[in-house]
Amino acid sequence: MLRINPHIQIPDTEIEESFIRASGPGGQNVNKVSSAVELRFDARGSPSLSDDVRARLLRLAGSRATKDGVIVIRAERFRTQERNRADARERLSRLIARSAIIPKKRVRTKPTKASVERRLKAKSRRSHIKRGRTELPGSED
Numbered sequence: 322m323l324r325i326n327p328h329i330q331i332p333d334t335e336i337e338e339s340f341i342r343a344s345g346p347g348g349q350n351v352n353k354v355s356s357a358v359e360l361r362f363d364a365r366g367s368p369s370l371s372d373d374v375r376a377r378l379l380r381l382a383g384s385r386a387t388k389d390g391v392i393v394i395r396a397e398r399f400r401t402q403e404r405n406r407a408d409a410r411e412r413l414s415r416l417i418a419r420s421a422i423i424p425k426k427r428v429r430t431k432p433t434k435a436s437v438e439r440r441l442k443a444k445s446r447r448s449h450i451k452r453g454r455t456e457l458p459g460s461e462d
Contacts, residue, residue, distance in 0.1 A: 323410060325417045331369050336413070337361040338406060343397035357397035360409040365390025370417075378420035392416070 323331040338451045343357035364370065364378050364386065394416075396409035432440075 323414055325414055326421060327418060329369060329374070329421055331362070331367070331413075331417070335369060336410070338409070340402055343405075354402075356400060356402045356405055357395065358402065358405040358409045359407075360394045360396070360413060362392045362394075362413055363390065364392050373423075373455060374417070374421050378417060381416060381420050398411055 323335060323336065325331065335451045337360070339359045339361075340355040340359045341359055342355050364375055364382070367375070370378065378392070379386050380389060385394060388393050392413065394412050396405040396412065398408055400406050
């Protein structure tokens with residue numbers, strides 16, 4: 322059971338793990354042992370997630386999510402299968418926890434009268450500076 326928060330818990334039956342050979346350094350061990358973990362979680366078909374959490378999760382997952390709504394996390398940072406498995410589960414847990422947070426709506430505000438006046442005054446000043454750069458008619462070098 323993967324506990325995200327008191328409201329969201331993912332049963333182990335919804336998480337599929339496969340062990341594959343890791344790339345990178347590790348000597349002879351890397352060629353013999355399948356220590357990397359590929360974790361797959363079907364977010365679209367999961368009954369453990371609410372619709373709004375599911376939508377945010379798929380958006381946050383980005384390229385880690387397939388077209389079918391399956392999130393694929395590959396962990397190969399560590400040399401042991403157990404640590405890579407724990408790392409993959411932790412990364413999935415953090416991703417789901419981030420998607421469970423409801424983003425605050427932005428409240429539009431009007432600019433203050435003073436800030437509008439400052440902006441217009443600055444524009445006017447700039448306009449005068451630029452107008453002063455133009456060539457006067459009849460003055461030739």
